Amino acid sequence: MSSTLPGSAPERHRVVLTGFGVVSSIGIGATEFTESLKAGRSGAKPISIFDVEGFAHSNGCEVSSFDPEQWVHNTPISSLGRASRFAVGAARMALQDAGLEPARLADRRGLISLGTTDGESYELDQLVAVELADGPERMDPEVVRRVSPVRLSTAIAQELGLTNVEAQTIATACSAGNYAIGYGFDAVSSGEAEFALCGGADAMCRKTFTGFYRLGTIAPECCQPFDINRKGILTGEGAGVLVLERLDSALARGATIYAEVLGYGLNCDAYHQVAPNGASVASCMDIALKNAGVKPEEVDLISAHGTGTKANDITEAHAIRDVFGTAPPRTISLKSMLGHTMGAASALGAIASGLAIAHGFIPPTINHTETDPECEIDCVPNHAVEADLRIVQNNGLAFGGNNAIVILGKYEEGHEGRESRESRESAA
Numbered sequence: 001m002s003s004t005l006p007g008s009a010p011e012r013h014r015v016v017l018t019g020f021g022v023v024s025s026i027g028i029g030a031t032e033f034t035e036s037l038k039a040g041r042s043g044a045k046p047i048s049i050f051d052v053e054g055f056a057h058s059n060g061c062e063v064s065s066f067d068p069e070q071w072v073h074n075t076p077i078s079s080l081g082r083a084s085r086f087a088v089g090a091a092r093m094a095l096q097d098a099g100l101e102p103a104r105l106a107d108r109r110g111l112i113s114l115g116t117t118d119g120e121s122y123e124l125d126q127l128v129a130v131e132l133a134d135g136p137e138r139m140d141p142e143v144v145r146r147v148s149p150v151r152l153s154t155a156i157a158q159e160l161g162l163t164n165v166e167a168q169t170i171a172t173a174c175s176a177g178n179y180a181i182g183y184g185f186d187a188v189s190s191g192e193a194e195f196a197l198c199g200g201a202d203a204m205c206r207k208t209f210t211g212f213y214r215l216g217t218i219a220p221e222c223c224q225p226f227d228i229n230r231k232g233i234l235t236g237e238g239a240g241v242l243v244l245e246r247l248d249s250a251l252a253r254g255a256t257i258y259a260e261v262l263g264y265g266l267n268c269d270a271y272h273q274v275a276p277n278g279a280s281v282a283s284c285m286d287i288a289l290k291n292a293g294v295k296p297e298e299v300d301l302i303s304a305h306g307t308g309t310k311a312n313d314i315t316e317a318h319a320i321r322d323v324f325g326t327a328p329p330r331t332i333s334l335k336s337m338l339g340h341t342m343g344a345a346s347a348l349g350a351i352a353s354g355l356a357i358a359h360g361f362i363p364p365t366i367n368h369t370e371t372d373p374e375c376e377i378d379c380v381p382n383h384a385v386e387a388d389l390r391i392v393q394n395n396g397l398a399f400g401g402n403n404a405i406v407i408l409g410k411y412e413e414g415h416e417g418r419e420s421r422e423s424r425e426s427a428a
Contacts, residue, residue: 019098019243021090023152025061050206057220061236061339070211081120081146082203086239087303098243102160111193115176115200117342119149122203175396176348178404182264199347201239225306225333228372240347258354263292267352269401281319284403292407305397306333317375331377346396353392
């Protein structure tokens with residue numbers, strides 16, 4: 001680490017995003033994902049990866065075009081669960097997108113942080129089915145070994161040969177991707193890590209689909225966030241992994257910079273197991289904006305949690321207006337296209353935010369007919385629009401009141417950045 005004078009504040013590094021890995025129902029990789037976001041493609045289709053007999057409706061946003069053999073080279077694929085395959089594939093994609101060879105990072109201090117809701121519950125579903133039908137002694141030991149959620153992060157390190165990394169799996173449900181990004185931001189900005197691979201991964205499973213179905217929150221056909229006719233979520237799956245590195249490192253190697261991580265905010269209100277708390281959501285936004293050194297009026301776009309349930313959309317929209325006033329930034333929901341990818345949701349949201357900044361567009365909220373008057377936001381209905389985005393806020397809200405919000409900014413050469421502004425203001 002860099003040395004500092006006694007009594008002085010530790011040196012802080014600017015952190016940028018230089019690589020994205022995407023496994024989703026609307027595209028594999030950053031390029032295909034960008035094209036789908038611009039086109040407003042839907043990933044909704046009948047679920048095929050588990051038995052849905054007996055359910056009145058069973059659409060989901062299933063990943064169908066991912067070939068793990070294309071991305072997993074050094075690990076037996078049979079040793080990886082469905083979510084881990086997504087995570088490992090997305091991590092290799094992210095490094096490739098960043099122009100980084102794993103061998104170049106092998107002995108460098110790094111961090112791998114992956115968020116998840118269900119871990120490898122898809123594998124657990126299979127084991128429970130065998131136990132109920134034939135008894136626990138008939139469980140396949142290989143499937144048992146795939147169940148641990150720790151594998152989401154450790155399998156990445158093993159596959160890429162990264163031997164000097166901390167590997168963490170963060171299980172804060174639907175905001176876990178943002179939690180993982182915040183953890184990576186702290187590690188890289190403080191100098192504790194030279195790079196970080198951060199994001200989230202989840203696979204659709206019968207357990208979670210059934211749970212949401214019994215709550216009455218599964219939409220019959222499609223997800224319609226902020227729409228007056230919305231009927232709930234669609235479960236989804238996938239992975240999003242981001243490469244975080246110091247700005248000076250990215251510039252030295254001539255890397256493409258998608259965006260800069262300006263800051264983040266976390267809180268947990270523990271208000272209710274499933275119901276969101278508006279005051280707490282607004283407070284988390286305030287924390288994130290202050291941490292990023294950003295004023296509310298400087299935010300150009302909000303990538304909302306936007307699940308498409310009655311309670312979430314109204315609560316989140318009211319919280320946004322509490323923070324941003326009567327004319328909030330445009331506020332979109334990617335879940336209209338991707339479904340609810342659980343622990344991957346805010347990671348994919350952060351990637352979409354970075355792509356939107358880099359390519360100058362706002363993804364739409366599709367399936368939209370009429371905005372709920374109780375939401376009062378511009379959700380960019382159905383069609384992407386061109387926009388010069390400088391600051392984007394990415395929301396992640398989770399069961400149990402676990403909220404995590406990340407603020408991204410456009411990188412401009414010669415721009416001093418948040419840390420330089422803070423240093424100057426402190427000196428003054």
